Amino acid sequence: MIAYLLRLLGSVIFVSWIVGTLVFFLIHLVPGDPVAVMLGDWANTADENALRAQLGLDQPILMQYLHYLQGLVQLDLGQSLFFQQDVSSLIAERFPMTLQLALMALAIAVLIAFPLGIWAALRAGLWPDHLSMSVSLLGVSIPNFWLGPMLILFFSLFLGWFPVSGADQDYSWVLPAITLGTALAAILARMLRASLLEVMHEDYIRTAKAKGLSGRLVYGRHALMNALLPVVTILGLQLGTLLGGAVITEVVFDWPGLGQLLVESIQRRDYPVVQACILVISVAYITVNGLTELVYAWLDPRIRIRK
Amino acid sequence: MLRYVSYSIILIWVLMAALGFWIGDQANEVMLTQFLQPPDTQALLGTDQLGRPVLERIVLGAQTSLFVAVGVVFFSAIIGTSIGVYSAYAGGWTDRIITKVIDVFLAFPGLLLAIALAAILGPGIENVVFALVVVGWVGYARLARAQTLSLRSREHILAARTLAIPTWLILFRHVVPLLLAPLGVEATFGIAGAVISEAGLSFLGLGVQAPDSSWGNMIKEGTRYLLVAPHLVLAPGIALMLVVLAVNLIGDQWRDHLDVKARHNRG
Numbered sequence: 001m002i003a004y005l006l007r008l009l010g011s012v013i014f015v016s017w018i019v020g021t022l023v024f025f026l027i028h029l030v031p032g033d034p035v036a037v038m039l040g041d042w043a044n045t046a047d048e049n050a051l052r053a054q055l056g057l058d059q060p061i062l063m064q065y066l067h068y069l070q071g072l073v074q075l076d077l078g079q080s081l082f083f084q085q086d087v088s089s090l091i092a093e094r095f096p097m098t099l100q101l102a103l104m105a106l107a108i109a110v111l112i113a114f115p116l117g118i119w120a121a122l123r124a125g126l127w128p129d130h131l132s133m134s135v136s137l138l139g140v141s142i143p144n145f146w147l148g149p150m151l152i153l154f155f156s157l158f159l160g161w162f163p164v165s166g167a168d169q170d171y172s173w174v175l176p177a178i179t180l181g182t183a184l185a186a187i188l189a190r191m192l193r194a195s196l197l198e199v200m201h202e203d204y205i206r207t208a209k210a211k212g213l214s215g216r217l218v219y220g221r222h223a224l225m226n227a228l229l230p231v232v233t234i235l236g237l238q239l240g241t242l243l244g245g246a247v248i249t250e251v252v253f254d255w256p257g258l259g260q261l262l263v264e265s266i267q268r269r270d271y272p273v274v275q276a277c278i279l280v281i282s283v284a285y286i287t288v289n290g291l292t293e294l295v296y297a298w299l300d301p302r303i304r305i306r307k
Numbered sequence: 308m309l310r311y312v313s314y315s316i317i318l319i320w321v322l323m324a325a326l327g328f329w330i331g332d333q334a335n336e337v338m339l340t341q342f343l344q345p346p347d348t349q350a351l352l353g354t355d356q357l358g359r360p361v362l363e364r365i366v367l368g369a370q371t372s373l374f375v376a377v378g379v380v381f382f383s384a385i386i387g388t389s390i391g392v393y394s395a396y397a398g399g400w401t402d403r404i405i406t407k408v409i410d411v412f413l414a415f416p417g418l419l420l421a422i423a424l425a426a427i428l429g430p431g432i433e434n435v436v437f438a439l440v441v442v443g444w445v446g447y448a449r450l451a452r453a454q455t456l457s458l459r460s461r462e463h464i465l466a467a468r469t470l471a472i473p474t475w476l477i478l479f480r481h482v483v484p485l486l487l488a489p490l491g492v493e494a495t496f497g498i499a500g501a502v503i504s505e506a507g508l509s510f511l512g513l514g515v516q517a518p519d520s521s522w523g524n525m526i527k528e529g530t531r532y533l534l535v536a537p538h539l540v541l542a543p544g545i546a547l548m549l550v551v552l553a554v555n556l557i558g559d560q561w562r563d564h565l566d567v568k569a570r571h572n573r574g
């Protein structure tokens with residue numbers, strides 16, 4: 001188990017390094033001069049050179065890269081061009097907001113998906129199955145930048161139950177979390193249904209039924225627990241999609257998280273912040289994937305032993 | 308029944324895209340005297356904040372989304388399949404390196420990479436296609452690789468090799484045709500994904516720019532007038548949802564159709 005953990009940790013660090021390198025070269029090697037863009041058309045050469053020196057952009061690319069890696073190891077992500085603030089402290093302010101939103105969305109997704117998926121699987125081929133699968137197909141097909149405004153229109157403007165946007169008031173997290181959670185709920189419900197149906201044809205379920213166990217024990221203990229394995233994997237993989245979707249949802253609801261910071265920084269050409277946001281979200285995603293594998297190995301001894 | 312509805316929606320989508328050439332720029336004419344009009348006989352879906360007819364702009368948006376979807380799926384499928392098939396067939400070090408590259412791409416949240424690329428390349432429809440292809444080829448590569456691995460030691464391939472048929476001919480004539488069905492299903496879902504991603508990028512202001520119209524930037528502009536003119540958000544949103552729903556339904560049907568085991572169980 002220790003060896004497995006170490007290898008997982010190594011792989012997370014390796015992929016994070018690759019992603020960090022990719023992000024760095026993506027921003028630095030693409031044609032176009034960020035300094036010229038930042039200062040505008042009317043800047044004189046002396047100002048441009050001064051800013052370039054201040055940002056370290058006058059050094060060879062390899063030196064910049066080494067400098068960047070050195071900073072990363074010390075958790076120093078540079079200086080924001082817009083805020084006059086360390087990028088690290090800016091990220092530290094915004095990250096908990098995105099995390100809160102993602103966790104709430106995850107909770108909502110699980111709360112919707114489990115009853116829906118189990119109901120559909122138990123009544124496979126009947127109307128509850130068709131109904132819940134249609135609902136979930138609808139959930140997959142509604143983009144969150146449309147669902148968000150619709151929820152605002154109905155719950156905030158028409159009913160007046162929740163605030164329109166921002167994160168200052170109580171319950172302002174509800175609508176963004178629902179927006180973000182529904183797509184995930186739809187995918188999870190479909191996955192859970194398929195997995196349950198597969199498990200229910202296994203021999204051990206027939207044995208459990210033959211032993212005379214109650215329906216709750218057969219389906220709750222024997223079927224559901226085994227059906228959860230693939231669902232956990234999907235859950236982990238979808239968390240990444242959640243982080244990507246969070247970018248759009250945060251913009252819709254003006255939620256002060258990383259995604260909104262990313263989009264605003266792109267518009268302000270604040271490259272150090274853009275670079276850091278992408279890096280932080282990616283590393284979070286990779287870490288979650290690593291943790292998912294860990295949970296999977298813990299749930300299923302076959303994987304632990306085989307490796 | 309549902310099948311005919313989904314195919315009709317796709318047909319309407321394609322027809323609208325074709326109609327877009329005929330409408331041309333007249334949908335982008337600013338008529339400030341008639342701004343934010345609700346739907347009536349003059350403009351069937353009302354007008355937006357600059358007095359432009361919403362229906363015509365939706366038709367132009369259909370053109371944008373179809374163009375992006377077809378472009379993205381076409382290029383990602385060709386690039387991804389070539390890489391996947393070659394990797395599995397070559398084996399050895401080539402395969403190991405390509406698998407590692409695929410893993411790294413999969414370890415990166417897709418939409419985020421597309422956002423980053425679109426931000427760096429700047430807005431524009433070609434850049435959207437490029438960004439989505441960079442993200443999208445991985446799925447096809449993984450699928451093609453897995454399928455080719457299982458095909459590699461089939462009798463007809465071994466026979467072709469014994470007959471000294473050149474590798475490229477084996478790949479084209481004996482491997483790729485057998486991949487087309489699963490790749491077709493993947494491509495169908497790819498169309499739905501590309502339509503949503505294009506609208507998402509345009510919504511964030513990183514995709515298609517005004518005055519060109521896209522369902523994404525129509526929703527973005529419409530959210531500012533949500534209280535006075537909800538039709539600005541409703542109309543493009545419903546169009547977008549119907550297209551994605553129809554494509555997903557067709558993809559589901561094809562997948563179920565290909566799954567011989569499930570088909571057998573059903574009946």
